[in-house]
Amino acid sequence: AQSVTQLDSQVPVFEEAPVELRCNYSSSVSVYLFWYVQYPNQGLQLLLKYLSGSTLVKGINGFEAEFNKSQTSFHLRKPSVHISDTAEYFCAVTPMDSSYKLIFGSGTRLLVRP
Amino acid sequence: DARVTQTPRHKVTEMGQEVTMRCQPILGHNTVFWYRQTMMQGLELLAYFRNRAPLDDSGMPKDRFSAEMPDATLATLKIQPSEPRDSAVYFCASGLAQTAKNEKLFFGSGTQLSVL
Numbered sequence: 341a342q343s344v345t346q347l348d349s350q351v352p353v354f355e356e357a358p359v360e361l362r363c364n365y366s367s368s369v370s371v372y373l374f375w376y377v378q379y380p381n382q383g384l385q386l387l388l389k390y391l392s393g394s395t396l397v398k399g400i401n402g403f404e405a406e407f408n409k410s411q412t413s414f415h416l417r418k419p420s421v422h423i424s425d426t427a428e429y430f431c432a433v434t435p436m437d438s439s440y441k442l443i444f445g446s447g448t449r450l451l452v453r454p
Numbered sequence: 455d456a457r458v459t460q461t462p463r464h465k466v467t468e469m470g471q472e473v474t475m476r477c478q479p480i481l482g483h484n485t486v487f488w489y490r491q492t493m494m495q496g497l498e499l500l501a502y503f504r505n506r507a508p509l510d511d512s513g514m515p516k517d518r519f520s521a522e523m524p525d526a527t528l529a530t531l532k533i534q535p536s537e538p539r540d541s542a543v544y545f546c547a548s549g550l551a552q553t554a555k556n557e558k559l560f561f562g563s564g565t566q567l568s569v570l
C-alpha cells in the first residue's frame with residue numbers, strides 16, 4: 341500500500357520569498373511522483389512529475405521538485421513566489437505496478453501575502 | 455482549450471433524494487476517474503474507467519453509489535439515497551494513457567454537493 345504525507349496544512353509566505361512545500365511518501369514498490377495545484381473553485385492541474393532520470397524536475401510556473409529516494413521525499417520549491425501562487429498544492433504517487441491509481445496527500449495551502 | 459466539463463457546479467438537496475452528477479471527458483480520452491474531496495478525507499478515488507469499462511470502484515460505497523459510462527462522452531455518478539455525509543466536492547478527471555508514467559489527468563471544476 342502507498343501513502344503520502346504533507347505535514348504542513350498551510351504555509352504562509354511573503355511575496356517574492358522562496359518557499360518549500362514538503363512531501364513524504366511510503367510505498368513497498370517503486371512509484372512515480374506528481375505535484376498538482378488547485379486554484380480556488382477549480383479542479384487540479386498537473387504542476388510536474390517525476391518518472392525517472394534526473395532527480396530534479398522542473399514544472400510550470402517556475403516550480404521545481406527534487407526526488408530523494410533515501411528520504412522518500414519529493415519536496416516542491418519555488419525561489420520567488422507571486423500572489424497568484426496562492427492555491428492548494430497536492431503531492432501524489434502512482435505505484436509503478438499500477439496503471440492508474442493516483443494516491444494524493446492531504447494538501448498544503450500556500451498563502452502568499454503582499 | 456479542451457476541458458473536462460462537469461454538471462451541475464453546485465447541488466443542494468435533501469437527505470434521501472437521488473443525486474446525479476455528470477462529466478464530459480475530453481474528446482478522445484480513454485480513462486475517466488471520479489474523486490471525492492472533503493476536508494476530513496482529502497481526495498479519495500471513487501471509481502476508475504478505462505475504455506468505458508469500470509476497472510476499479512472499490513472506493514465507492516456500493517449500497518448507494520453507482521458510476522457508469524453510457525458512452526464515451528458521458529460519465530455519471532449517482533447517489534441514491536443521498537445522506538448528509540455525502541456532502542463534498544466531486545471531481546471528474548480524464549486522461550489518455552496506457553501506463554502510469556504517461557498519466558496526466560485533466561480535472562473538471564467539480565460538483566459541490568450539499569445534502570441537508
